[in-house]
Amino acid sequence: MTAGQITAIQPAQEAPDQAGVGPLGPKPRRISAGRIGLYAFLIVAALFFLIPVYIMIVTSLKGMPEIRLGHLFNLPGEPTFQPWADAWLHACTGRDCNGLSPGFYNSVKITVPSVVISIICASINGYALTFWPYKGANFLFGLLVFGAFVPYQVVIYPLIIGLSSVGLFASLPGIIIVHTIFGMPILTLLFRNFYAAIPVELFKAARVDGAGFWRIFFHIMLPMSLPITVVAVILQVTGIWNDFLFGIVFAGRPNWPMTVQLNNIVNTTTGVREYNVNMAATILTAAVPLLIYFISGRWFVRGIAAGAVKG
Amino acid sequence: TDLEVIHWWTSKGESAAVSQFAKAFDNDGHGDKWVDSAIALGETARSTVMQRVLGGDPPGAAQFNPGRQYEELISGGKLLDLTDVATAGRWDEVIRPKAIGSACLVDGHWWCVPVNIHSNYWAWYSKPVFEKAGVPEPKSMADFIAAAPKIKEAGLIPFAIGGDGNGWQIQLLFQDMVTEALGVAKRDEMYTKKSAEIAGGPEMKGVFTQLRTLKQFTDNGYANRNWNDTTNLVITGKAGLQVMGDWARGEFAAAGMTGVKDFGCMIGLNEAKPVVSTDGDIIVFFKQDNPDVEAAQKRLAALLISPEVQVAFNNAKGSMPVRGDVDMSAADPCMQKSLKAVEDPSNIVTATNRFITENTNQQINELVSQYFADDSMTADDATAKFGTIIGNSD
Amino acid sequence: MAQNGTSVSIQDLSLSFGVISVLHTLNLDVAEGEFVVLLGPSGCGKSTLLNCIAGLLDISEGRIFIKGKNVTWEEPKDRGIGMVFQSYALYPQMTVERNLSFGLRVAGVPKDEIAKRIARAAEILQIEPLLQRKPSALSGGQRQRVAIGRALVRDVDVFLFDEPLSNLDAKLRAELRVEIKLLHRKLQNTMIYVTHDQIEAMTLADRIAVMKGGVIQQLDAPQTIYNRPVNRFVAGFLGSPAMNFMDGRLEKDGGDWHFAAEDVRIPLATYAFEKEPTPGPAVFGMRPEHVAFNSGAGWPFAATANVEVVEPMGSDTLVWLKLGGQNFTVRVTSERTPNNADTVSIGFDPMRASLFDAQTGSRL
Amino acid sequence: MAQNGTSVSIQDLSLSFGVISVLHTLNLDVAEGEFVVLLGPSGCGKSTLLNCIAGLLDISEGRIFIKGKNVTWEEPKDRGIGMVFQSYALYPQMTVERNLSFGLRVAGVPKDEIAKRIARAAEILQIEPLLQRKPSALSGGQRQRVAIGRALVRDVDVFLFDEPLSNLDAKLRAELRVEIKLLHRKLQNTMIYVTHDQIEAMTLADRIAVMKGGVIQQLDAPQTIYNRPVNRFVAGFLGSPAMNFMDGRLEKDGGDWHFAAEDVRIPLATYAFEKEPTPGPAVFGMRPEHVAFNSGAGWPFAATANVEVVEPMGSDTLVWLKLGGQNFTVRVTSERTPNNADTVSIGFDPMRASLFDAQTGSRL
Amino acid sequence: MQKSWRRRFHLPAVIGTIPMILVAVGVFVIGIGFSVLWSFTSSKLFPTYDFVGLAQYRRLWSDSRWLVSVNNIWFFGLMSITCNMVFGYLLAVFMDQRIRQEDLFRSIFLYPFAMSLIVTGLVWQWVLDPNLGLQAALRNLGWSSFSFAPLVDADTALYALVVAGIWQGSGVTMAILLAGLRGVDEEIWKAARVDGIPTWRTHMSIVAPMMKGAFATAFVLQCVSVVRVYDLVIAMTGGGPGIATSMPAVYVIQLITVRQNVGQGMAAATMMLLPVLVVLAFSGILLWRRNREASA
Ligand SMILES: Nc1ncnc2c1ncn2[C@@H]1O[C@H](COP(=O)(O)OP(=O)(O)OP(=O)(O)O)[C@@H](O)[C@H]1O
Ligand SMILES: Nc1ncnc2c1ncn2[C@@H]1O[C@H](COP(=O)(O)OP(=O)(O)OP(=O)(O)O)[C@@H](O)[C@H]1O
Ligand SMILES: [Mg+2]
Numbered sequence A: 001m002t003a004g005q006i007t008a009i010q011p012a013q014e015a016p017d018q019a020g021v022g023p024l025g026p027k028p029r030r031i032s033a034g035r036i037g038l039y040a041f042l043i044v045a046a047l048f049f050l051i052p053v054y055i056m057i058v059t060s061l062k063g064m065p066e067i068r069l070g071h072l073f074n075l076p077g078e079p080t081f082q083p084w085a086d087a088w089l090h091a092c093t094g095r096d097c098n099g100l101s102p103g104f105y106n107s108v109k110i111t112v113p114s115v116v117i118s119i120i121c122a123s124i125n126g127y128a129l130t131f132w133p134y135k136g137a138n139f140l141f142g143l144l145v146f147g148a149f150v151p152y153q154v155v156i157y158p159l160i161i162g163l164s165s166v167g168l169f170a171s172l173p174g175i176i177i178v179h180t181i182f183g184m185p186i187l188t189l190l191f192r193n194f195y196a197a198i199p200v201e202l203f204k205a206a207r208v209d210g211a212g213f214w215r216i217f218f219h220i221m222l223p224m225s226l227p228i229t230v231v232a233v234i235l236q237v238t239g240i241w242n243d244f245l246f247g248i249v250f251a252g253r254p255n256w257p258m259t260v261q262l263n264n265i266v267n268t269t270t271g272v273r274e275y276n277v278n279m280a281a282t283i284l285t286a287a288v289p290l291l292i293y294f295i296s297g298r299w300f301v302r303g304i305a306a307g308a309v310k311g
Numbered sequence B: 001t002d003l004e005v006i007h008w009w010t011s012k013g014e015s016a017a018v019s020q021f022a023k024a025f026d027n028d029g030h031g032d033k034w035v036d037s038a039i040a041l042g043e044t045a046r047s048t049v050m051q052r053v054l055g056g057d058p059p060g061a062a063q064f065n066p067g068r069q070y071e072e073l074i075s076g077g078k079l080l081d082l083t084d085v086a087t088a089g090r091w092d093e094v095i096r097p098k099a100i101g102s103a104c105l106v107d108g109h110w111w112c113v114p115v116n117i118h119s120n121y122w123a124w125y126s127k128p129v130f131e132k133a134g135v136p137e138p139k140s141m142a143d144f145i146a147a148a149p150k151i152k153e154a155g156l157i158p159f160a161i162g163g164d165g166n167g168w169q170i171q172l173l174f175q176d177m178v179t180e181a182l183g184v185a186k187r188d189e190m191y192t193k194k195s196a197e198i199a200g201g202p203e204m205k206g207v208f209t210q211l212r213t214l215k216q217f218t219d220n221g222y223a224n225r226n227w228n229d230t231t232n233l234v235i236t237g238k239a240g241l242q243v244m245g246d247w248a249r250g251e252f253a254a255a256g257m258t259g260v261k262d263f264g265c266m267i268g269l270n271e272a273k274p275v276v277s278t279d280g281d282i283i284v285f286f287k288q289d290n291p292d293v294e295a296a297q298k299r300l301a302a303l304l305i306s307p308e309v310q311v312a313f314n315n316a317k318g319s320m321p322v323r324g325d326v327d328m329s330a331a332d333p334c335m336q337k338s339l340k341a342v343e344d345p346s347n348i349v350t351a352t353n354r355f356i357t358e359n360t361n362q363q364i365n366e367l368v369s370q371y372f373a374d375d376s377m378t379a380d381d382a383t384a385k386f387g388t389i390i391g392n393s394d
Numbered sequence C, D: 001m002a003q004n005g006t007s008v009s010i011q012d013l014s015l016s017f018g019v020i021s022v023l024h025t026l027n028l029d030v031a032e033g034e035f036v037v038l039l040g041p042s043g044c045g046k047s048t049l050l051n052c053i054a055g056l057l058d059i060s061e062g063r064i065f066i067k068g069k070n071v072t073w074e075e076p077k078d079r080g081i082g083m084v085f086q087s088y089a090l091y092p093q094m095t096v097e098r099n100l101s102f103g104l105r106v107a108g109v110p111k112d113e114i115a116k117r118i119a120r121a122a123e124i125l126q127i128e129p130l131l132q133r134k135p136s137a138l139s140g141g142q143r144q145r146v147a148i149g150r151a152l153v154r155d156v157d158v159f160l161f162d163e164p165l166s167n168l169d170a171k172l173r174a175e176l177r178v179e180i181k182l183l184h185r186k187l188q189n190t191m192i193y194v195t196h197d198q199i200e201a202m203t204l205a206d207r208i209a210v211m212k213g214g215v216i217q218q219l220d221a222p223q224t225i226y227n228r229p230v231n232r233f234v235a236g237f238l239g240s241p242a243m244n245f246m247d248g249r250l251e252k253d254g255g256d257w258h259f260a261a262e263d264v265r266i267p268l269a270t271y272a273f274e275k276e277p278t279p280g281p282a283v284f285g286m287r288p289e290h291v292a293f294n295s296g297a298g299w300p301f302a303a304t305a306n307v308e309v310v311e312p313m314g315s316d317t318l319v320w321l322k323l324g325g326q327n328f329t330v331r332v333t334s335e336r337t338p339n340n341a342d343t344v345s346i347g348f349d350p351m352r353a354s355l356f357d358a359q360t361g362s363r364l
Numbered sequence E: 001m002q003k004s005w006r007r008r009f010h011l012p013a014v015i016g017t018i019p020m021i022l023v024a025v026g027v028f029v030i031g032i033g034f035s036v037l038w039s040f041t042s043s044k045l046f047p048t049y050d051f052v053g054l055a056q057y058r059r060l061w062s063d064s065r066w067l068v069s070v071n072n073i074w075f076f077g078l079m080s081i082t083c084n085m086v087f088g089y090l091l092a093v094f095m096d097q098r099i100r101q102e103d104l105f106r107s108i109f110l111y112p113f114a115m116s117l118i119v120t121g122l123v124w125q126w127v128l129d130p131n132l133g134l135q136a137a138l139r140n141l142g143w144s145s146f147s148f149a150p151l152v153d154a155d156t157a158l159y160a161l162v163v164a165g166i167w168q169g170s171g172v173t174m175a176i177l178l179a180g181l182r183g184v185d186e187e188i189w190k191a192a193r194v195d196g197i198p199t200w201r202t203h204m205s206i207v208a209p210m211m212k213g214a215f216a217t218a219f220v221l222q223c224v225s226v227v228r229v230y231d232l233v234i235a236m237t238g239g240g241p242g243i244a245t246s247m248p249a250v251y252v253i254q255l256i257t258v259r260q261n262v263g264q265g266m267a268a269a270t271m272m273l274l275p276v277l278v279v280l281a282f283s284g285i286l287l288w289r290r291n292r293e294a295s296a
């Protein structure tokens, strides 16, 4: 058991380095070929992903005359931040020339409750479907998934009629309901499949502990669904923040989200297009989802059920 | 009274123009307020309006194209009858050309207010390109087709076009060519009588053949190009000529160009036979239960067509006013051409949309853009198909 | 133990997973305050039975009563049970402390009461330093202790323990065994306890239920099960080292019954037959620890044999011999360990033996 | 056993999880073909040590050699090891058969060879009928057997077993114990085996390593550990029922050493001291099974005492007495079980005792 | 009586899923019902109840654009779902290797999802435009024979759409699969490492099957976005060149909003749902039979 014994059975020629014992201590984070390949792949993929945003940023810093020259990949000759200022503050959308900024608050007002409510609804659905399936529940779920395949425009008419008959058409609650409805199929699927992978013993233990439907959900399941909730948040924040179609119809004029302005800045049938402002406006609009992606990343925790069960 | 107006005038120039309406309405002395609901893209704005109507929450007023789109709105009783305003403002007299007024006059009732005229019948060309290629500036499409090979030789794109949005640019070109080939009268006959015979006839085949010829003079980047980018090719001197409506002037102006030495404009694809189309914008008003709102709507309707507002709006927008009794001396040379042309009723081409439904329109779009894209489709096939579409249109 | 009524009563319970039938018309009555241990080979349906009692599995047939109430379709939380799962089932996102307190918080127990109970459980289970850790940072045994703690803190009528001590070391296991016994004495609640450890079974149980293939073979006091197993399976299953079985014949010599195998003849005068025996093939069972070793004469049956193998087991040694041409083991205290090939004398009293039918395996 | 070299050698191994230091400069040499059992209280770092040997945890300091090769930075698969996890870690979506065969198929072992090995493992482990099931349809013990099987089918130099039998019933456990022993004899591979079962430890091990708090306390042959524990911890940890400890003083009377506690004086003439003792406080340890009970005179030390508690344990009974004012247990075969409050005589030979320093706990 | 608690109606479960019931029945069933109903009418701008039988379907199936759309969707769907899943899984796996700057990489792969396609589509057009984008850039660098104009050719435009689709959507696939990966127990990895299973085999044979929920989710999400693909096509090609890249959803939406032919649009939508219905019903029956076998 002593070091002497060890050296005895370690012929010097086998490990010619000092004391004849070779590697010691924690494995150094060596850069292996595999890791180089891995980073190479990631970086190449990242570059591919970044091409458009590079062009967007570069373009947004150019003046229109420079853009007309058409040198897409060139860095701006005389960088200008005017397009950004325009996009945020001055761009015209109809008679108002206040840029994107006025819609920002509306977008927040729509997005936050819609995201929260839709995720709560969907996670409850997924949970109930996995652990408390009642007769017909899975058939309902099938219907729901079926609904996910319908182009929005098809269901929009009945929805308009329905919502206006209960007086929620063109209102904040109306738009929140609509987002919840259209988020439900995919989100429910997301959560259902996630919960199906959770060991059922945890559910059993909680039931024995006397917890009921809601308590198991809020205290056991929800905290364990962090990674999938992040995915749900990513999906919903993006979807709702960028939504334009529903916002414009169901939110009502006073609640129009930022995307209406974005659309107005970016699109025109027969008017002149200012590409630099368009690019800046697009990046600005995407800033909130991007921020959320970045922040929510750390909630992609590893081993969510680690240590919970064996077998 | 607050009045919400939905429109798709969202670009910088359009925005300046619509402010003229808003300003006038806000200051009409009745405490009115123009609530601006700009929604870019005509189809988006229109379907929003439709959905709002369906949801029982229509806007006070909305922009439309003069077409058959809103016939259903009239028959559905959704629109406000403006006949009394029109009578008071003697619209039937002041609005010229007549064709544009008739868009709003259905069964003796006025259902909308035309606010401007946009003509689709224009070709825009780069003077430097023609100079460089050593060919004279074109006076007609024939001239241009003759000159095109030279331009190509000079390493430039002779003909600029874009294929975005279901190929509407191509259809615009096509419709212009149809009118030129058939002449106004025969064209109108084809559309009104839904004459498959004319539509499938030899003149039409000529149009399709010419279209194929033009395709040879385009670049291979046309596929999904915006009209702006197309115009930009002309502006930057990369391409020779583009067929586009008069709104293209705005791009040239934004690039700091005047129609004197940098670019030229060819009216009606043939300077010898100038035509002006009655495309343009109209405003419709939706029936509301509130009499106050109705009064405000009528005030706005009257205002939109008043001479001062017409001048202010159209100068900003770059379009022609719908009444001739206004002072447009500030307009640029190209505009002057069309102001001159519009005075002669025989130069007036009724907008295609007035004859056909949007459904038919899109079918034509598809046919034309498919034909343009797909070289394996023969002119005969295309002509036959066009005949069928027109024959079956409703 | 206040055996003043039936606490858990299971009637004709059957359960199958699809085509695999696990429990077959099982009946079990547990008196109030009784400590019943379920014993049985791996896969015989012990965990499944506990799950049924807890209401965590859909039973196929039968009824379950707890405290006289038919709870067959009742929610687990309405059955007044606490359970320790074989697979721990700790809540991964909660610290140990929160894991322990969850059930109490659900029940609305006051804060200080919770703290008190947790402190007590943590002390018993020696997990105080771990209270703030998450399950993933615990060793196997520590997880198991937390799982026990989660049941201990709860104040319920019936405790269901599924192999609660299997991952613990002998010392801790012995301590916890005592603690569980004390707890049971104090709380007087009913306990149904699955274990593979016979010491646990023998020391804790009021009654032991030995299961095999989803059927309870014998349900009796530990000593009875140990001394008078109803069939060969129970006899062989209990006891470590296992009982010796000798195949042979039951014979009547004059008025006396004998068991004969090859050259061995065991007189059965002192053996208490279950019912009047008939001659024929039978199996003779004798526990290795009931065999006297080199301890002189005076035994109703005595023999000499050669030592074949010697297996030391710490405190004792197992000596393998041949008797009646068959393997026969004897447990010997360490100091008396013989050497291989030694000739030794053995003796036992057939009173302590068990005789089984060679066919059915049931006790004669 | 061919002890012709060192198979696994661990040098100055340290490991911590963040601030929690689990293993402290641990050294361990396992000879080729040796069977080493790791024993120790729950949470002492046994699983962690196995994980380090397998290369599944990044060690903080030290080196690991397997077959003379420094594998400190080697991948697990290049270490020539097979491992059974305490938490089984079966592949949930594969049938038992696929679970067993997967590693082999990846390694490109021929089909019929795979089939043969699986058949053999399944037979040993009695899991033939389960081969087509998925882990979720298995009982705890069945899962554990599959986990063992997965290691068994592999042809490796070193096996690491983490409590492989903890969820099995005594009978099966005994059988598998024998199988593992036989397997080891046959394959001659090195085995490092964690268990809490002392019988397992005693019967299987060539040497036992007793761990506490990440440090190996004693590494020796089972009998040595059992009879001459190096410190009080080892003495108390091994043996069930546990060793009796009596606090008292070491005194020298004339030339003879005595151990004194209250009225008890134990002569230590026969005791083999580790080194020359000095008078002072000490702890006297005596295993309950080494105490003779009502067996007459002739013992170097004899006394009488009143029975306080009687604890039946199946084959034996534990009798609690008071000796020197302290609890003292004696293991008694069942037939000699006394009644409560009986006065009994006991005797033992201090040769079998262990004496410990009262402060440091190390053997005197 | 033989109904177990699991299958009984748990009041809280029913209450908790009221939104789902309302949406499934109240919105999708009724909504789809109306669409089917309207597909038998001559509805133009607004839905009407002037029934014309199967006329809309006849017109639909004689419309070359619809036929092209139907052809396209299969090709596009197959290509883009496969590529997306493979690429997304690769990304997820690589992201799971305890890499540096994980947040940064993840955000990069996800950002296209956050950007309005109106503009990113335009940028892609620019990049793919032979006179502006890659072709021009590389030719400027001296590679004068380089030719790359995928959007122009009807045959390659679909590939360009697939690439842009991957660019836009694989980040989400990655996120879902990453969440699934992170749920896999560490011990499984350990076991596989000891078994000497190469990492890629571990992924293929052990981890991926364990993540079938995540895969199913990502797959359905992909299917949904393929069936409903609209923005991508509009932004990238507008259905062109010609009608070469038209898709059913684009067709439906254009019929409803631009062509103002609600009746035919609903007919097209009904046709789109038909295969989905078949697939769902089929898998539903399979599932039901499996459950019945399991609980028999
Ligand atoms: N991931 C971790 N983070 C922090 N501490 C840990 C972690 N894993 C284990 N530990 C601690 O390390 C110590 C040793 O754990 P290990 O699993 O090796 O114990 P063990 O000897 O196998 O115990 P048992 O017999 O209970 O399985 C324990 O105290 C445990 O709490
Ligand atoms: N979900 C399931 N599907 C099919 N069979 C199952 C399922 N769960 C358990 N079984 C089978 O039912 C039988 C009983 O399982 P159970 O878990 O009750 O055994 P056990 O007595 O607790 O065994 P152990 O002592 O090994 O834990 C086993 O043979 C097992 O294979
Ligand atoms: Mg079990």
Ligand SMILES: [Mg+2]
Residues within 6 Å of the ligand: C139, C140, C141, D046, D047, D048, D086, D162
């Ligand atoms: Mg362990």
